Amino acid sequence: MEYGIHPLGDHAIIIELGKDIYEETQQKVQVVSAFLDEHPPCWMVEYIPAFTTVTVFYDPVYFTNINKAKLPYNQACGQLSEMLEGLKAGNEKEQRVVEIPVCYGGEFGPDLEHVATINGLTAEEVIKIHSSGDYLVYMIGFAPGFPYVGGMPENIAAPRRESPRLKIPARSVGIAGEQTGIYPIETPGGWQLIGRTPLELFQPQAEPPSLLRAGDKLRFRPISHKEYLEWENHKG
Amino acid sequence: MITIIKPGILTSIQDLGRYGFQKYGVIASGAMDQSAHRIANLLVGNEENAATLEITLLGPAIAFNEDALISICGGDLSATINGQAVRRWRPVFVRGGSTLKFGPGKAGCRAYIAVAGGFDVPVVMNSKSTYLRAEIGGFSGRALKEGDQIAWSSHGNLSGIMIKHLKSNLKDHFFMECDWSAAGDLIDYTSRRSIRVMEGRQFELFTKGSQEKFFSEPFTVTSESDRMGYRLKGPLLTMEKAEEMISEAVSFGTIQVPSEGNPIVLLADRQTTGGYPKIGQIAAVDLPYLAQAKPGDRVYFTKVTLDEAQSLYLEQETKIKQLKIGVSLKFR
Numbered sequence: 161m162e163y164g165i166h167p168l169g170d171h172a173i174i175i176e177l178g179k180d181i182y183e184e185t186q187q188k189v190q191v192v193s194a195f196l197d198e199h200p201p202c203w204m205v206e207y208i209p210a211f212t213t214v215t216v217f218y219d220p221v222y223f224t225n226i227n228k229a230k231l232p233y234n235q236a237c238g239q240l241s242e243m244l245e246g247l248k249a250g251n252e253k254e255q256r257v258v259e260i261p262v263c264y265g266g267e268f269g270p271d272l273e274h275v276a277t278i279n280g281l282t283a284e285e286v287i288k289i290h291s292s293g294d295y296l297v298y299m300i301g302f303a304p305g306f307p308y309v310g311g312m313p314e315n316i317a318a319p320r321r322e323s324p325r326l327k328i329p330a331r332s333v334g335i336a337g338e339q340t341g342i343y344p345i346e347t348p349g350g351w352q353l354i355g356r357t358p359l360e361l362f363q364p365q366a367e368p369p370s371l372l373r374a375g376d377k378l379r380f381r382p383i384s385h386k387e388y389l390e391w392e393n394h395k396g
Numbered sequence: 397m398i399t400i401i402k403p404g405i406l407t408s409i410q411d412l413g414r415y416g417f418q419k420y421g422v423i424a425s426g427a428m429d430q431s432a433h434r435i436a437n438l439l440v441g442n443e444e445n446a447a448t449l450e451i452t453l454l455g456p457a458i459a460f461n462e463d464a465l466i467s468i469c470g471g472d473l474s475a476t477i478n479g480q481a482v483r484r485w486r487p488v489f490v491r492g493g494s495t496l497k498f499g500p501g502k503a504g505c506r507a508y509i510a511v512a513g514g515f516d517v518p519v520v521m522n523s524k525s526t527y528l529r530a531e532i533g534g535f536s537g538r539a540l541k542e543g544d545q546i547a548w549s550s551h552g553n554l555s556g557i558m559i560k561h562l563k564s565n566l567k568d569h570f571f572m573e574c575d576w577s578a579a580g581d582l583i584d585y586t587s588r589r590s591i592r593v594m595e596g597r598q599f600e601l602f603t604k605g606s607q608e609k610f611f612s613e614p615f616t617v618t619s620e621s622d623r624m625g626y627r628l629k630g631p632l633l634t635m636e637k638a639e640e641m642i643s644e645a646v647s648f649g650t651i652q653v654p655s656e657g658n659p660i661v662l663l664a665d666r667q668t669t670g671g672y673p674k675i676g677q678i679a680a681v682d683l684p685y686l687a688q689a690k691p692g693d694r695v696y697f698t699k700v701t702l703d704e705a706q707s708l709y710l711e712q713e714t715k716i717k718q719l720k721i722g723v724s725l726k727f728r
Binding site: 166167168169170171172174180181193205206207208209210211212213215217220221224231232233299300301302303304305306308344345347362364365368369370373374 | 415416417418419420421422423520521529530532594597642643644645646647648649650667668669674677678679680702703705706709710713
């Protein structure tokens with residue numbers, strides 16, 4: 161596998177697997193992440209996958225027990241290179257498909273009409289387009305469990321609100337530019353809100369705490385307000 | 397158990413951070429000044445990761461409902477017990493019924509209170525640190541409020557020996573402190589304003605002028621600074637040409653520059669990833685100095701190589717290890 165290696169300060173190493181946001185690069189990120197999950201080096205603290213990179217955090221002290229003369233960074237790079245040489249794209253785990261039920265419009269999606277108007281569509285058409293797309297979770301970041309999702313059709317794109325809302329309720333589904341996403345926790349934000357899901361994206365007590373993982377395929381399924389409430393009640 | 401009489405500006409429970417979950421967007425959190433946190437724990441016989449109270453600028457008033465062995469490390473926020481000054485960087489035995497208060501900040505921005513046994517709050521995702529925005533960890537996922545009561549876990553042998561020693565000298569005082577200090581050459585917040593920084597991944601993309609200014613001119617910590625990051629003001633830093641960045645991981649001490657040109661240093665409550673160009677990265681050994689800078693303070697950045705930064709870090713870790721051994725030897 162081709163890669164670049166760069167330091168991120170004195171405790172982390174960035175493995176660069178591509179220069180642009182492509183699905184193929186994302187698959188390489190998945191292969192490296194899966195390998196680190198299955199064979200975590202004892203000096204690794206954790207790793208953070210992103211669009212084109214996997215960043216490995218390490219404890220420099222660990223390496224002084226092995227070789228005092230050699231810089232911990234160089235020792236860690238050596239081990240990572242050895243690991244990366246042996247990896248091939250195409251070994252990624254089977255992709256999960258996660259369905260996200262969404263109650264569109266109404267009180268949950270106050271900006272649905274606006275998104276429709278600026279794209280010359282009806283609200284129903286926006287729902288249809290949004291829920292028929294094939295989406296890929298490129299990475300989780302920004303907030304716990306927040307997916308950076310690619311694959312939204314351009315004809316429902318909408319610029320961010322000029323003034324951000326101070327509070328966006330948890331589980332809101334929104335659009336910002338050509339991106340769509342779901343807010344796991346209540347935050348301020350400028351996204352156009354088109355609906356809400358009854359699913360919890362972030363559950364601190366669960367293992368893992370995030371419903372979604374980088375590499376997941378996403379589908380949105382429209383549900384009625386009644387169904388939404390049934391989901392909510394079911395959660396107890 | 398302690399009872400919070402006045403919470404102060406921002407008092408929260410922290411340990412060394414929540415690791416292993418950043419890939420799910422869960423931030424690391426943890427003590428801003430990790431050295432002070434670790435030393436505070438070692439001074440009461442705890443493991444370095446035990447939960448402490450992190451207090452900020454205007455500190456709290458805390459009632460001790462029972463006897464306790466504590467230490468206060470970090471910035472000098474004028475700590476007193478029942479009106480009498482209590483010194484930092486040493487074990488202190490506090491008689492139950494006493495009140496610990498903080499006054500004007502004399503040096504630094506934050507102090508850490510460790511108690512033998514460590515503050516007893518639930519472990520959430522491997523950590524006791526408070527994640528303020530997600531409202532998890534720490535004490536009910538939030539900063540402490542008036543009336544909060546926090547217990548601590550039972551302490552180990554070393555703490556027991558320290559308590560016995562200090563208690564035997566207590567007489568009719570409200571507290572008894574050791575006459576030695578652990579600070580030594582590990583920490584000196586008042587004299588250091590120069591922070592060692594490695595070049596960041598996009599350093600070369602900045603103009604030559606910006607590169608020079610970054611390592612020579614002072615930057616002021618603005619009031620828009622918190623546990624998440626410090627916004628600095630100084631010479632504007634510009635790139636040769638504006639480049640679109642792809643978000644990737646950031647870490648404690650990453651210095652990012654948004655397009656308006658003022659750097660932001662990412663700290664304990666940073667997001668897991670960031671999309672601004674990284675001009676520099678603070679050497680881990682110097683993070684405590686920046687974490688102790690408060691709004692209005694000026695800092696300078698001095699260039700170091702990765703090689704130097706790691707050597708400095710390993711030296712510091714050796715000193716902390718020696719301190720740990722030293723503390724136990726003092727009570728033999």
